[in-house]
Amino acid sequence: MRPLRYAINVTLDGCCHHEAGLPPDEESMRFWTAELQRADALLFGRTTYEMMESAWRKPASGAWPDWMDDWQLPFASTIDGAPKYVVSSTLTDVDWNAELLPGDLRDAVTRLKQQPGNGLFVGGVTLPLELANLGLIDEYVFVVQPLLAGHGPTLLSGLHDHLRLDLVERHDFRSGVSALRYRPIP
Numbered sequence: 036m037r038p039l040r041y042a043i044n045v046t047l048d049g050c051c052h053h054e055a056g057l058p059p060d061e062e063s064m065r066f067w068t069a070e071l072q073r074a075d076a077l078l079f080g081r082t083t084y085e086m087m088e089s090a091w092r093k094p095a096s097g098a099w100p101d102w103m104d105d106w107q108l109p110f111a112s113t114i115d116g117a118p119k120y121v122v123s124s125t126l127t128d129v130d131w132n133a134e135l136l137p138g139d140l141r142d143a144v145t146r147l148k149q150q151p152g153n154g155l156f157v158g159g160v161t162l163p164l165e166l167a168n169l170g171l172i173d174e175y176v177f178v179v180q181p182l183l184a185g186h187g188p189t190l191l192s193g194l195h196d197h198l199r200l201d202l203v204e205r206h207d208f209r210s211g212v213s214a215l216r217y218r219p220i221p
Contacts, residue, residue: 037152041163042176050184061106068110074156081123083159181211
């Protein structure tokens with residue numbers, strides 16, 4: 036069974052709004068590229084899918100935008116080319132190497148996990164909360180930004196039960212960011 040890995044940037048006070056952290060640098064982009072490359076497919080809710088598509092889909096011209104630095108290109112190419120599944124009750128069609136994930140969330144994600152491969156990556160806020168409440172996440176990666184946001188959505192707010200985690204890996208960045216990898220304790 037391939038594992039479902041949830042990864043997200045989070046501030047010290049638990050804010051996981053995408054604009055609350057530090058701007059990405061070369062080291063963090065290498066980390067995020069490697070995280071995506073560990074997955075056979077990406078799993079997003081509508082909001083995260085649309086946000087990522089607007090930022091990282093390669094333009095029809097075939098050339099990456101001028102605002103993108105060379106060190107961002109590996110991440111951009113990885114996320115652009117990755118197969119994606121989208122969970123949405125409002126979208127009727129997706130593209131960008133994506134397909135809608137139909138039916139009951141627990142059944143659909145369980146079927147994805149049962150397929151052979153290296154793993155699945157999930158990002159965002161709402162969908163991972165649902166998956167955590169269903170007990171479907173096998174690994175949590177929190178990239179902790181050394182700042183206090185003081186506002187915004189917080190990490191897994193609304194979790195039904197306590198979730199005990201075992202720290203299995205830690206990577207400290209030169210910027211002061213720490214990537215913490217956890218697995219649930221049964």
